[in-house]
Amino acid sequence: MVMKPNIAHDFASQYDEMRGQLPGSHLNWLQTLREHSLNVFGELGLPTVRNERWRYTNLNKIRQENFVPASHISSCSKITLPSEKFTQIDAYKIVLINGTIIKSLSDIDDLPEGLKLEQIDEIGENKLSRLLDFERTPMAALNTAAFTDALCFNIRDGACINKPIHLISVAETSTDPVVFHPRFMINAGQNSKVTFFESHIGAKGSNYFSNCVAEIELSSNATLHHYKVQNDHEDATHIAASEVRLADGSNYENFVVTVGAKLSRNEINAQIIGSNADCRLLGIYLLNGKQHGDHTTSIDHAAPDSTSHEMYKGVLDDNARGVFQGKILVRKDSQRTNGYQLNQALLLSKGTEVDSKPELEIYADDVKCSHGATAGELDEEALFYLRARGISEVVARNLLIEAFIKSALDEISNPSIQTTLGATISNWLSAGKCND
Amino acid sequence: MLKIKNLHVSIDGNEILRGIDLDLEAGKTYAIMGPNGSGKSTLSYVLAGSDKYTITDGTVSFNGKNLIGMNPEERAGEGLFLGFQYPVEIPGVATSTFLKTALNAVKKYRGEDELDAMQFLKLVRKKAEEIGISDEMLKRPVNVGFSGGEKKRNEVLQLAMLEPKLAVLDETDSGLDIDALKTVADGVNRLRGPKRSMLVITHYQRLLNYIVPDVIHVLVNGKIVATGAKDLAIELEKSGYSMFTDSQAA
Numbered sequence A: 001m002v003m004k005p006n007i008a009h010d011f012a013s014q015y016d017e018m019r020g021q022l023p024g025s026h027l028n029w030l031q032t033l034r035e036h037s038l039n040v041f042g043e044l045g046l047p048t049v050r051n052e053r054w055r056y057t058n059l060n061k062i063r064q065e066n067f068v069p070a071s072h073i074s075s076c077s078k079i080t081l082p083s084e085k086f087t088q089i090d091a092y093k094i095v096l097i098n099g100t101i102i103k104s105l106s107d108i109d110d111l112p113e114g115l116k117l118e119q120i121d122e123i124g125e126n127k128l129s130r131l132l133d134f135e136r137t138p139m140a141a142l143n144t145a146a147f148t149d150a151l152c153f154n155i156r157d158g159a160c161i162n163k164p165i166h167l168i169s170v171a172e173t174s175t176d177p178v179v180f181h182p183r184f185m186i187n188a189g190q191n192s193k194v195t196f197f198e199s200h201i202g203a204k205g206s207n208y209f210s211n212c213v214a215e216i217e218l219s220s221n222a223t224l225h226h227y228k229v230q231n232d233h234e235d236a237t238h239i240a241a242s243e244v245r246l247a248d249g250s251n252y253e254n255f256v257v258t259v260g261a262k263l264s265r266n267e268i269n270a271q272i273i274g275s276n277a278d279c280r281l282l283g284i285y286l287l288n289g290k291q292h293g294d295h296t297t298s299i300d301h302a303a304p305d306s307t308s309h310e311m312y313k314g315v316l317d318d319n320a321r322g323v324f325q326g327k328i329l330v331r332k333d334s335q336r337t338n339g340y341q342l343n344q345a346l347l348l349s350k351g352t353e354v355d356s357k358p359e360l361e362i363y364a365d366d367v368k369c370s371h372g373a374t375a376g377e378l379d380e381e382a383l384f385y386l387r388a389r390g391i392s393e394v395v396a397r398n399l400l401i402e403a404f405i406k407s408a409l410d411e412i413s414n415p416s417i418q419t420t421l422g423a424t425i426s427n428w429l430s431a432g433k434c435n436d
Numbered sequence B: 001m002l003k004i005k006n007l008h009v010s011i012d013g014n015e016i017l018r019g020i021d022l023d024l025e026a027g028k029t030y031a032i033m034g035p036n037g038s039g040k041s042t043l044s045y046v047l048a049g050s051d052k053y054t055i056t057d058g059t060v061s062f063n064g065k066n067l068i069g070m071n072p073e074e075r076a077g078e079g080l081f082l083g084f085q086y087p088v089e090i091p092g093v094a095t096s097t098f099l100k101t102a103l104n105a106v107k108k109y110r111g112e113d114e115l116d117a118m119q120f121l122k123l124v125r126k127k128a129e130e131i132g133i134s135d136e137m138l139k140r141p142v143n144v145g146f147s148g149g150e151k152k153r154n155e156v157l158q159l160a161m162l163e164p165k166l167a168v169l170d171e172t173d174s175g176l177d178i179d180a181l182k183t184v185a186d187g188v189n190r191l192r193g194p195k196r197s198m199l200v201i202t203h204y205q206r207l208l209n210y211i212v213p214d215v216i217h218v219l220v221n222g223k224i225v226a227t228g229a230k231d232l233a234i235e236l237e238k239s240g241y242s243m244f245t246d247s248q249a250a
Ligand SMILES: Nc1ncnc2c1ncn2[C@@H]1O[C@H](COP(=O)(O)OP(=O)(O)OP(=O)(O)O)[C@@H](O)[C@H]1O
Pocket: B011, B012, B014, B016, B034, B035, B036, B037, B038, B039, B040, B041, B042, B043, B085
């Protein structure tokens, strides 16, 4: 029997070799965790389309690339952040370049009372990776084995953080394809309130792979508004997994805007372990060219009397492909659960494709759950009506596209973030994103 | 103002307009009447630049320019306005946003100064009030949930805002109650002037009591079969179109 040569990039042995050089190698618990994670990843490998959760997203693009870990690249000190509106929000800024925190660009010393930022030396044992299930998210195993910095944002009980925390993940690469692994945790204490904004930007270089993991825990009655703009370079790969756990009475609102990366996946797994919690997963994806954007969510209702609400709206042009997979699990004792899920795509050209897979698994009998998925084109009648009033075709199309995504944008609870994201999206649209 | 010569138009291989000749002069008001399906809306859509139709023969010039070569937005910029028989609902686009975008697009095309938010608001409030459209309606998405009559008022508001040279009004009177008919007619009459032409498509002589036309054309089966003064409408009201359709069949 002739074995096919394995051309796939071998992340496992790559990181095995450099384990001693990664930050935190003096911490025994971390060494053990990294070793374990790498073993698991070595066994699982990069997910393939045979894996049901990865059915529509093929990782061949990264499988065949010879990535250099970003930690091998000396960190750059001089960098100008892109001036796009969403990067300018008034916030406590934390800047990562290639997954490593850049203190000179971050507000580490000016953080407010109720917020404590711990880095790898302070986090301590048994906190990192607690929410992760590597079988479910193999890429999170790779991240755990390979991250350079892990940031843990602790919001004290009862604290109400006056400004958003803004994590800006910047890619700064040269000619070699580079891989890095942004990693953070948010622990929102009881009755606390905080807005967390995440931006992913490609500043220099195009061929990189950003493999992000977030672990988010909301204690009783905590409110966390979590917004994310993924504007990575159009040739880059962005794979992100967020694990969220909601205790009783807590409110988690996640809104993602996906415009960047050639290949991207934003996976959110939320587990509701308390009653009267509210989990809102929302987003907009604007893709063109040959972009592939995957939004995969899973909500586990493991307690009664909670609600979940999902709305994703996609605009696809050229040969772009959108994927939405949404699973809602309502366990046997999770009575009076209320779940809603909607994925709508606007297809602007013939070459586009959208795959929508809702999955409802309901074991309780007193439950309200609904889901829907639609894919449609721009309304030609409306387009003609607008043009007949003197509005140019490009502007008319953008008006209709903005009208389509408006209902998702309207879901954002924070009015100033809503305005900022709305303006950012308008700018992209008028600059030609999803419009030729 | 508008010169149509031997216009033949078909859709999906069916000829709908079969040789139309029309000459509209500045400052005059024209009416087109004709039975259902005779091609009145087809003519208005073709003038506005809809790409659903194929022009198989003929020419259309608008103030000396070839209209057929222009896209819909250029026609609007040049001063052509179509009041739609069935105004389109556009969820998610506020009426005031739509009006402002349209007005400034047309102003830009005409080389005039665009209006800022305050100037626009002042203007739109004044015109909306004249036509009986409330502030609240301006905030609502374009035509969504508007009653039939409200949609038609909204068409007249757009007409008043955009100040075209030629307004083609396709059944702007249908679905209006008696008071609304008067408001809408007043709105249209306010705009009449020596430099502006109106082409009013209607089924009812009643409208023509308010908007008195200089000339009435009768369109039957894709052709203009009769032309006359305003008395023609009264005649049609009595006898219907049978004399034209019968002669067609013969
Ligand atoms: N796609 C199509 N294929 C074939 N015939 C069509 C198509 N679209 C419209 N028509 C026909 O064109 C004809 C003209 O329609 P039009 O809407 O112009 O009539 P109209 O004079 O405005 O009528 P009404 O008074 O009812 O508004 C009708 O007979 C209609 O059925």
